[in-house]
Amino acid sequence: MSTGLQSVLSEGTVREISEGRDEPEWLLQQRLDALEALDDLAFPAVIKTPGRKWTDLADLDFESFVDPLTQSDEKDQVGPSGVEVLPFAEAVDAHPELVESAFGNVVDPQTNYLTALSTALFTSGTVIYVPEGVNAEDVKVRTTMNSRSLFNYTLVVAEESSSVTILERQQTGDEVDGARYYSGITEIATGENAYVQYGSMQDLDQETYNYQLKRGVTDTYGTCNIVDANVGSRLTKTSVEVELEGDSSETKIVGAFYGHDDQHFDIDSRVWHEGEHTTADLVTRGVIDDDSRSVYEGVQNVGREAWDTSSYQRENTLMLSDESEADASPKLIINNHDTEASHSATVGQVDQQELFYMKSRGVPEQLAKNMLVEGFYVPVLDEIEVEELREDLLEVIRARLASRTA
Amino acid sequence: MSSDQDHLKETDTEARFEFKKEEKSAFKSEKGLTEETIRVISEDKDEPEWMLQRRLRALKQFQQMPMPTDWPGQPDLSEVDIDEIVPYIRPDIETRGGAEKWEDLPDEIRDTFDKLGIPEAERNALSGVGAQYESEIVYQNMQEQWEEKGVIFMDMDKAVREHPDIVQEYFMTKCVPPSDNKFAALHGAIWSGGSFVYVPEDVTVEMPIQAYFRMNSEGMGQFEHTLIIAEENSEVHYIEGCSAPKYSHFNLHSGGVEVFVKEGAHVQYSTVQNWSKNTYNLNTKRAIVEKDGTMEWVSGSMGSKATMLYPASILKGPGATDNHITIAFAGEGQNIDTGAKVYHNAPNTKSTIESKSISKDGGRTNYRGLVHIANGAENSSTSVECDALMFDNESTSDTMPYMEIQESKVDVAHEATVGKIGDEDVFYLQSRGLDDDDAKQMIVAGFIEPITEELPIEYAVELNRLIELEMEGSLG
Numbered sequence: 001m002s003t004g005l006q007s008v009l010s011e012g013t014v015r016e017i018s019e020g021r022d023e024p025e026w027l028l029q030q031r032l033d034a035l036e037a038l039d040d041l042a043f044p045a046v047i048k049t050p051g052r053k054w055t056d057l058a059d060l061d062f063e064s065f066v067d068p069l070t071q072s073d074e075k076d077q078v079g080p081s082g083v084e085v086l087p088f089a090e091a092v093d094a095h096p097e098l099v100e101s102a103f104g105n106v107v108d109p110q111t112n113y114l115t116a117l118s119t120a121l122f123t124s125g126t127v128i129y130v131p132e133g134v135n136a137e138d139v140k141v142r143t144t145m146n147s148r149s150l151f152n153y154t155l156v157v158a159e160e161s162s163s164v165t166i167l168e169r170q171q172t173g174d175e176v177d178g179a180r181y182y183s184g185i186t187e188i189a190t191g192e193n194a195y196v197q198y199g200s201m202q203d204l205d206q207e208t209y210n211y212q213l214k215r216g217v218t219d220t221y222g223t224c225n226i227v228d229a230n231v232g233s234r235l236t237k238t239s240v241e242v243e244l245e246g247d248s249s250e251t252k253i254v255g256a257f258y259g260h261d262d263q264h265f266d267i268d269s270r271v272w273h274e275g276e277h278t279t280a281d282l283v284t285r286g287v288i289d290d291d292s293r294s295v296y297e298g299v300q301n302v303g304r305e306a307w308d309t310s311s312y313q314r315e316n317t318l319m320l321s322d323e324s325e326a327d328a329s330p331k332l333i334i335n336n337h338d339t340e341a342s343h344s345a346t347v348g349q350v351d352q353q354e355l356f357y358m359k360s361r362g363v364p365e366q367l368a369k370n371m372l373v374e375g376f377y378v379p380v381l382d383e384i385e386v387e388e389l390r391e392d393l394l395e396v397i398r399a400r401l402a403s404r405t406a
Numbered sequence: 407m408s409s410d411q412d413h414l415k416e417t418d419t420e421a422r423f424e425f426k427k428e429e430k431s432a433f434k435s436e437k438g439l440t441e442e443t444i445r446v447i448s449e450d451k452d453e454p455e456w457m458l459q460r461r462l463r464a465l466k467q468f469q470q471m472p473m474p475t476d477w478p479g480q481p482d483l484s485e486v487d488i489d490e491i492v493p494y495i496r497p498d499i500e501t502r503g504g505a506e507k508w509e510d511l512p513d514e515i516r517d518t519f520d521k522l523g524i525p526e527a528e529r530n531a532l533s534g535v536g537a538q539y540e541s542e543i544v545y546q547n548m549q550e551q552w553e554e555k556g557v558i559f560m561d562m563d564k565a566v567r568e569h570p571d572i573v574q575e576y577f578m579t580k581c582v583p584p585s586d587n588k589f590a591a592l593h594g595a596i597w598s599g600g601s602f603v604y605v606p607e608d609v610t611v612e613m614p615i616q617a618y619f620r621m622n623s624e625g626m627g628q629f630e631h632t633l634i635i636a637e638e639n640s641e642v643h644y645i646e647g648c649s650a651p652k653y654s655h656f657n658l659h660s661g662g663v664e665v666f667v668k669e670g671a672h673v674q675y676s677t678v679q680n681w682s683k684n685t686y687n688l689n690t691k692r693a694i695v696e697k698d699g700t701m702e703w704v705s706g707s708m709g710s711k712a713t714m715l716y717p718a719s720i721l722k723g724p725g726a727t728d729n730h731i732t733i734a735f736a737g738e739g740q741n742i743d744t745g746a747k748v749y750h751n752a753p754n755t756k757s758t759i760e761s762k763s764i765s766k767d768g769g770r771t772n773y774r775g776l777v778h779i780a781n782g783a784e785n786s787s788t789s790v791e792c793d794a795l796m797f798d799n800e801s802t803s804d805t806m807p808y809m810e811i812q813e814s815k816v817d818v819a820h821e822a823t824v825g826k827i828g829d830e831d832v833f834y835l836q837s838r839g840l841d842d843d844d845a846k847q848m849i850v851a852g853f854i855e856p857i858t859e860e861l862p863i864e865y866a867v868e869l870n871r872l873i874e875l876e877m878e879g880s881l882g
Binding site for chain 1: 479781784794796797798799801802803804805806807808809810811812813814815816817818819820821822823824825826
């Protein structure tokens, strides 16, 4: 890959990051392996139809964004008692075996160029460890990015019969001139009969390029739910993936986005049904306004041995301006006939009849429109268990709608 | 497969669709594709210079274009070796450009079409029938009443000679240029035969116009071209049937269909295709629809080893409408990759796509679709519905729709469902005295009803027969 990163990316840089953090040998090795693999790795797959590619990550000028040795962020990591929410470096000391065995297990660091880059360079991170039988509500991790580039890593391990709800928030702090790059990888290991809801709220400033991959794997009877809310950034490529490995395991992937100005969101949700009797429900709702653009791909992949699968997907996009563009591709790949699967996608504008009804009840047009847009998000808001995430999202939606009227 | 084969032999449908004739031709071009081959084809067809030049330009484009290889989940085309294909075979008929009367056809050709039921269909008072055997149309007839109104229905080769002005203007220029894709370029270079339909302004052709194409020789390619021009406020329904018997070697079918729907016109293009299971069916079909025009695509894709076919409509004028109804059936070793493309390029345009697929015995069906709504195509609406029925766990069914929306005042909806044949439904029918096979057949017949409804009865019957046959094979 010729990204012009060679000048800043070297074994020396990676060693400096690792040694500065006093990391064990295995982690340094993982980083170096990822660095070495960069030459052979491709950028993450984006939707393309013959002759057309919607998001061109390879065109990004990484050299001007990535400055691995000046990474700086502020982190707020809290959780109730019984669950451990630790900065990555601390977790490596406190639970060396757990971290070593779980790291890179759910997301192969060498999945693509950007995951490998993230593995080689990450300095910021969180390990959320939920021991067997523990119920933990409202784990909160807030990351404020203060440098030109930041590589973040989140590892969630939920042991047998535990449950946890997590909010992870990404935002930008100190002003930086020009563009920035944020990269985040999240791995979620869902143990037998465990329950995880991992919610992410991305509200980076509109100069920031953002790449995120959140991936969960389930054991028998496990539930791994992921909420992915995207409102910030200049360009976002985010992937949410769940592998339903254990029999009778479940997932619900909830997506919400709101694009305005010239924001670009490339969002995909993918689920693999591998065990028997697994259930997946994918719900995404997004609004795009001004010159913004959304690209959505949802994949429901039912494996040959995935007997008795139920898999559903819904994606709805609301377009508020003529200059905006929305592309959608909900894909079904079915290899087992003992399957009930459906997907649907719609794109449209605010319902004229509903608008007319509200106006006839005396609500001014702009207010009525805003209420309808807010109401459009209700099916996804309803799924969010961490109150703060729900409120944050609603607040951004309201602020955007208000600024629209002004 | 073996049980399929055994069963095929016992049914009369085997006789109808899988029989083959001893190859007997007047001219057979060399295998492979060179400039020389093209010159020979063109000369043999007595073509004007401009057509030869178009062929040669298309050949150049074909040679420069890569094979499609990077489509997610696309059929494997590695076996398609153009050098192994005989691009052109002219059957041995003395009368150039087709026989006038059915009786004038050589016995074995007539016999072939008899078995396919073509004269029967004509006796049932269809308005016109063209039958293509190998690369050329051998028989054509149209009721005089349409001819008097200026309707032209003839074989494409003849049209090049007799209506050069129209053909030169429309043939692979505006609708399907050879540069569209590799197989369109191949088609542009070595096309042969096909149908030319011209309907003048304000004329309604009340009976469907029919053509039947058949591949009879091993290792050949069939590249028929269909050009339909429906002038303002005219109406026509064109039906095409295709079949090829089975050979050990592979066959290539790469047809081209171009439809021009002028202002206020209405064209329905229906096809039931049943290619032999070693045929690669790689077609390009497209319609350009002007203001308030309506284009309807009705197709049943049966047979073939691999099909890649996505009939497209370009809704160019305001108020233009497109309807797609398709059904695909994939059995053992078959990969049917088909779908629909609609470009909404003007305001108030509408499209509906209804796609059904059935897969069994390891067959693979894929719906690959594209709906594009251009900036400015306000008040456009589209609805896409895909339903897949799976019989067993060896089969695969994928749905890959793409929606590109550049306009906000639109209404876009896509829905797809996949399911196995409902145990409860089967149980209910069994409780009413049907055996398992009949129950399943009845459910499948219900599943494909939206398409059989759109076809004239002969074709609906043929489609039902074909599907029954495939089903019996799987269940017997």
